[in-house]
Amino acid sequence: MKYSILLLLTLTGLNLAAANSTPNIILIMTDDQGYGDLSVTGNEIIDTPHMDRLAREGAWLKQFYVSPVCTPTRAHLMTGRYHFRTRAIDTYLGRAVMEPEEVTLAESLGKAGYATGIFGKWHLGDNFPTRAMDQGFQEAVVHAGGGLRQPANPPEGERYHDPILFHNGQPERYEGYCTDIYFDEAAKFIEAKAREDKPFFVYLPTNAPHGPFDEPPSRDLFEHFRAKLSKDRKPTRAGFYSMIKNVDDNIGRLSAKLKEIGIDRETLVIFLTDNGPAGGGSAGPFRGAKASVYQGGIRTVCFLRWPGVIEAGSSVGFTAAHIDLMPTILDFCGAPQPRGVKLDGRSVRPLIAEKGV
Numbered sequence: 001m002k003y004s005i006l007l008l009l010t011l012t013g014l015n016l017a018a019a020n021s022t023p024n025i026i027l028i029m030t031d032d033q034g035y036g037d038l039s040v041t042g043n044e045i046i047d048t049p050h051m052d053r054l055a056r057e058g059a060w061l062k063q064f065y066v067s068p069v070c071t072p073t074r075a076h077l078m079t080g081r082y083h084f085r086t087r088a089i090d091t092y093l094g095r096a097v098m099e100p101e102e103v104t105l106a107e108s109l110g111k112a113g114y115a116t117g118i119f120g121k122w123h124l125g126d127n128f129p130t131r132a133m134d135q136g137f138q139e140a141v142v143h144a145g146g147g148l149r150q151p152a153n154p155p156e157g158e159r160y161h162d163p164i165l166f167h168n169g170q171p172e173r174y175e176g177y178c179t180d181i182y183f184d185e186a187a188k189f190i191e192a193k194a195r196e197d198k199p200f201f202v203y204l205p206t207n208a209p210h211g212p213f214d215e216p217p218s219r220d221l222f223e224h225f226r227a228k229l230s231k232d233r234k235p236t237r238a239g240f241y242s243m244i245k246n247v248d249d250n251i252g253r254l255s256a257k258l259k260e261i262g263i264d265r266e267t268l269v270i271f272l273t274d275n276g277p278a279g280g281g282s283a284g285p286f287r288g289a290k291a292s293v294y295q296g297g298i299r300t301v302c303f304l305r306w307p308g309v310i311e312a313g314s315s316v317g318f319t320a321a322h323i324d325l326m327p328t329i330l331d332f333c334g335a336p337q338p339r340g341v342k343l344d345g346r347s348v349r350p351l352i353a354e355k356g357v
Contacts, residue, residue: 022199022333022334023199023266023267023268023306023309023332023333024190024193024199024200024201024202024263024266024267024268025109025114025200025201025202025267025268025270025329025332025333026186026190026202026204026254026267026268026269026270027077027201027202027203027204027205027270027325027329028204028205028206028251028269028270028271028272029073029077029203029204029205029206029271029272029273029274030205030206030208030209030244030247030273030274031070031121031147031205031206031207031208031209031210031273031274032209032210032211032273032274032275032276032277032278032279032281032290033209033244033247033273033277033281033300034273034276034277034281034282034283034284034289034290034296034300035273035276035277035282035283035284035286035296035299035300035301036277036281036282036283036284036285036286037209037241037244037273037277037281037282038051038052038301039052040052040055040056040301041284041301042284043282045225045228045229045237045241046225046241046244046245047245048244048245048248049248049252050248050249050251050252050255051247051248051251051271051303053255053305054251054269054271054303054304054305055301055303056312056313057305057307057312057313058269058303058304058305058306058310058312058314059303059304059305059310059311059314059315059316059352059353060301060302060303060314060315060316061301061302061303061304061315061316061320061348062315062316062317063299063316063317063318063319063320064272064299064300064301064302064319064320064321065298065299065300065319065320065321065322066272066273066274066275066298066300066321066322067083067274067275067298067322068275068276068290068291068292068293068297068298069090069091069275069290069291070091070096070121070123070146070274070275071083071088071089071090071091071095071096071123071124071146072088072089072090073274073275073322074088074121074122074123074124074205074274075088075089075098075102075124076321076322076323076345077105077322077323077325077326078098078102078104078105078106078124078135078326079098079102079103079104079105079326079343080105080323080324080325080326080327080337080343080344080345081102081323081341081342081343081344081345082323082344085342085344086098086099086102087099088124091123091146092146096123096124096125096145096146097124097125097130098124098125098130098135100125100129100130100134100135102135103338103341104135104136105136105201105325105326105329105330106118106132106135106136106137106201106203107135107136107338108136108326108330108335108336108337108338109136109201109329109330109333109335110136110138111335112333112334112335112336113198113199114198114199114200114201114333114335115138115139115189115193115196115198115199115200115201116136116137116138116139116200116201116203117137117138117139117140117141117186117189117200117201117202117203118132118137118139118140118141118142118202118203118204118205119140119141119142119181119182119183119185119186119189119202119203119204120141120142120143120182120203120204120205120206120207121142121143121146121147121205121206121207122140122142122205123145123146126144126145126152131169133168133169137203139168139189140166140167140168140169141165141166141167141181141182141185142165142166143163143165143166143178143207144166146207146210147207147210147211148160148163148178148207149212154171157171157173159215160177160178160215160217161176161177161178161215162174162175162176163178163181165178165181177217177218177246178206178207178208179206179207179208179217179243179246179247179250180217180246180250182204182206182250183204183250183251183253183254186202186204186254187253187254187257189202190202190257190258190261190263191257191261194261194262194263199333201329205274206247208243208244208246208247209239209240209241209243209244209247209279209281210278210279211236211239211240211278211279212239213235213236213238213239213240213243213279214235214239215239216238216239216242216243217242217243217245217246218242218246221242221245221246222235222238222239222242223238224242225237225238225239225241225242225245226238229241232280234280236279236280237279237280237281239279240278240279240280240281251271255269264307265306265307265308267306268304268305268306268309268310268329268332269303269304269305269306270302270303270304270305270325270329271301271302271303272300272301272302272303272322272325273300273301274300275290275291275297275298275300276288276289276290276291276292276296276297276298276299276300277289277290277296278290283295283296283297283299284296286299302320302325304352306332308355309354309355310352310353310354310355311352311353311354311355314352314353316348316351316352318348318351320348320351321345322345323344323345324345324346324347324348325345326343326345327343327345327346327347328345328347328348328349330347331347331349332349
């Protein structure tokens with residue numbers, strides 16, 4: 001009998017280890033939010049309880065770096081390689097297009113059995129074969145170019161409210177505010193894959209709080225921050241912080257959804273921002289802002305939350321960067337790195353305090 005119990009415990013341990021090696025992945029990245037634009041990093045203008053919760057209940061990479069502008073950060077994130085290898089080196093003049101031969105995180109996880117979806121900003125190519133749907137994402141709801149109010153988007157859809165987005169390559173009119181739409185579509189995808197008992201990778205790169213700032217999520221939010229910033233005559237900052245607050249509210253809604261459908265403890269949620277602040281945002285104690293190579297332009301937050309596996313409230317003091325996230329995620333998922341490809345990043349999983357594995 002004791003041998004049967006021992007065998008049962010051993011098999012249970014193996015099953016737990018197997019479950020822990022294949023988490024669902026949700027990767028959230030905001031656009032132009034600075035290191036100091038969260039309450040957990042000391043901002044007194046905005047309260048971000050749901051972003052803060054990811055830090056409090058997970059691991060915080062304390063010295064985390066990205067690129068000074070959008071596209072290079074996204075190239076690093078999707079390939080684990082230096083952006084100069086990928087040809088995606090800037091944000092305009094044809095330099096925001098990634099080589100189609102690059103092997104993306106979505107392609108690697110797809111080969112490992114994951115369902116893959118992107119909801120928001122791709123900014124690595126708008127035409128075949130460089131679109132997100134050509135680069136490993138099985139479900140894609142994205143805008144074109146670097147933002148919704150830029151020339152790459154259909155003229156009649158260049159707005160944050162009721163925008164035209166591209167659903168698997170086809171333009172569709174959506175109702176609502178853009179960030180709400182991304183999170184709603186992601187939640188639908190997550191629920192569908194949970195019903196199928198299929199692991200998923202959801203990439204949620206919002207275009208908020210990227211400007212322009214004259215289309216806040218709601219008038220109430222805008223007026224709330226305008227009142228708090230009454231000495232600041234420019235409405236830019238009120239719009240900027242309205243957009244961040246809306247992202248935080250959506251993270252809260254998504255977190256509640258994970259618990260509702262019973263997969264909260266099976267899901268690794270990662271949050272970061274793509275570069276330093278714009279729109280009057282805060283770089284915290286650091287010098288510089290977006291487009292600067294000073295710390296304020298490239299230093300940001302990165303939180304990883306996986307209940308029961310990653311130690312709550314832990315931190316990593318070693319230097320890490322966007323380039324390390326692809327190998328780190330593959331490591332957590334037990335998925336192999338792409339063959340014949342030189343990854344420049346390294347997994348930081350060995351530096352993260354874990355329990356239960």
